[in-house]
Amino acid sequence: MEETELVVLGGGIHGVGVAQAAAAAGYRVLLLEKTALAAGTSSRSSKLIHGGLRYLESGQIHLVHKNLRERELLLKLAPDLVHRTTFYIPLYEASSRHTLSVRLGLWAYDLLAGFTKAPSSFRLPRSDWDDLSGLQTLGLKAVFSYSDAQTDDTALTRAVMHSARQLGAELCCPATFTSAEILGDHCQVKYQVGDIEKRVKCLAIVNALGAWGINLANRTTPPLPDYPFECIEGTHIECPGNNLSAAYYVESPTDRRGVFILPWGPRTLIGTTETPYYGDPDQLTPTQASIDYLQTIYQHYFPEHDATVLDAWAGLRVLPKTASSPFNRPRETVISVNDPKNPRFVTILGGKLTGYRLTAARVIDQLQSVLPSRTALADTAQLKLTPADDEFIPD
Structure with missing residues (x-):
């Protein structure tokens, strides 16, 4: 059985953002993507890096403020992409x-x-x-x-994964997540690569599958609740x-x-x-x-x-x-954990392209109680992002 510290499900912008944040924090991380990076919603957005002007009408001032700060940061970190x-x-x-x-x-x-x-x-x-x-x-x-x-949302997603891999993160694509067992001190994940079933032992799992990851009750032990x-x-x-x-x-x-x-x-x-x-x-x-x-x-x-x-x-x-x-409806990202006292399975619900880096930081923070102490390798707020399109096109 393979071993790592964190398994991320889904190669959209939030999945690659978590992979980058985890690798930057010094953790071993494996990202599983069934089709291609940004194959789902992350390539079908409005291609905007923005604060969300209309959210002011519904009083989401804190969200707008955060996104505007991230907009300016991404303009500096990814001048070829944003x-x-x-x-x-x-x-x-x-x-x-x-x-x-x-x-x-x-x-x-x-x-x-x-x-x-x-x-x-x-x-x-x-x-x-x-x-x-x-x-x-x-x-x-x-x-x-x-x-x-x-921005080109697909290119941005690939650039973040490229940054994560430079820090040591692993990417398995195409790979289909099939099931997860959540135990007291670790998790076991099963996934399919072609006709081969593989298993990996990890300390925690991050569900960044978006619309594909709302209802996973039949694929986790113990079953996780369906989200509202x-x-x-x-x-x-x-x-x-x-x-x-x-x-x-x-x-x-x-x-x-x-x-x-x-x-x-x-x-x-x-x-x-x-x-x-x-x-x-x-x-x-x-x-x-x-x-x-x-x-x-x-x-x-x-x-x-x-x-x-x-x-x-x-x-x-x-x-x-x-x-x-x-x-x-509110656009704040919701981060749900299976057990606040022993968070082994974290699910990202909602979220905006602009705020992916802040979402990833929140996820890593949620997992601190189950992850070992590590010396950070980098700060994602300072990592330059460069185009890396050809690297992540499946064979």
């Missing part, structure tokens, strides 16, 4: 948000970001409206500009580029949800939807209703643009089960 981007918020006569409330929200966003190189938000002069890439100006009453950042969370489908579409020179945060004219219209290489990226999903995560595909919803929003704000859908894809968020709409 890039500052100009965003515009157009407000119309029919908009549900008032000019003053948006101005105050952006002022708070600037304040929470602190002293950074990011340009301060401002109201765009009417004389500049003709330079807004064909934005609909009928009924337009104000346009605000602010700054956030974009649900999967939320987030669809994005890609249309021709249409010379879009900046990102736009607009309001759906039908349900008033916020939607991003973003430059994405030679294309325009529009997203996202938020619809409960109850099927098999491996069978997720964008619905025609979701595609039509996003295409209609794009055509509403940019009526002269080519809105041909070139591609569409969907990811799954994990959000708390509540009676409220997914758009208004």
Whole structure:
């Protein structure tokens, strides 16, 4: 039987973040991924590294503050992967948000970001409206500009795993987790590599499977409870580029949800939807209703643009089960442990791409009582991240 100190399940951004944090702290860690790094939700995000401007409306000020600090840190650590981007918020006569409330929200966003190189938000002069890439100006009453950042989420995930491996972390991919036995002083994990079943003994397990890891009761001994969370489908579409020179945060004219219209290489990226999903995560595909919803929003704000859908894809968020709409639910990451006094199995629920490093640090902190004392090898807040695409493409 193999032995290590920590087994991480799932090669999305949170899994590789935990692997990096554990290796940096001096621990032996093995990450198991069944398909490829960032094969699931971590390659199907809105590609944003941001504070989450809209979370201010629901009072999630601490979350926004943390994410803005992480945004600035990632801009320094990964300059080849994370890039500052100009965003515009157009407000119309029919908009549900008032000019003053948006101005105050952006002022708070600037304040929470602190002293950074990011340009301060401002109201765009009417004389500049003709330079807004064909934005609909009928009924337009104000346009605000602010700054956030974009990334290639797949490339960022691979870069973090590359950093983890440089520190000694091991990656097994493709490898399918089959079961885990949680014992008093250790755990045993079974996984499949091709036709070969393997076993590994470890001190703790981190479930970073996201939507694939909510219900693991039939694969753990003793069984873990199902979590009061649900999967939320987030669809994005890609249309021709249409010379879009900046990102736009607009309001759906039908349900008033916020939607991003973003430059994405030679294309325009529009997203996202938020619809409960109850099927098999491996069978997720964008619905025609979701595609039509996003295409209609794009055509509403940019009526002269080519809105041909070139591609569409969907990811799954994990959000708390509540009676409220997914758009208004808390976005704080939840970290659940099997036993607070003897945490051998830790599950990451929810979370944002931007905050992956802080989530990983919280996980390692939760496990301190069952992990041995080690001398740290590095600080993840100082580790540079560089592109490493070809290294993690399965054979």
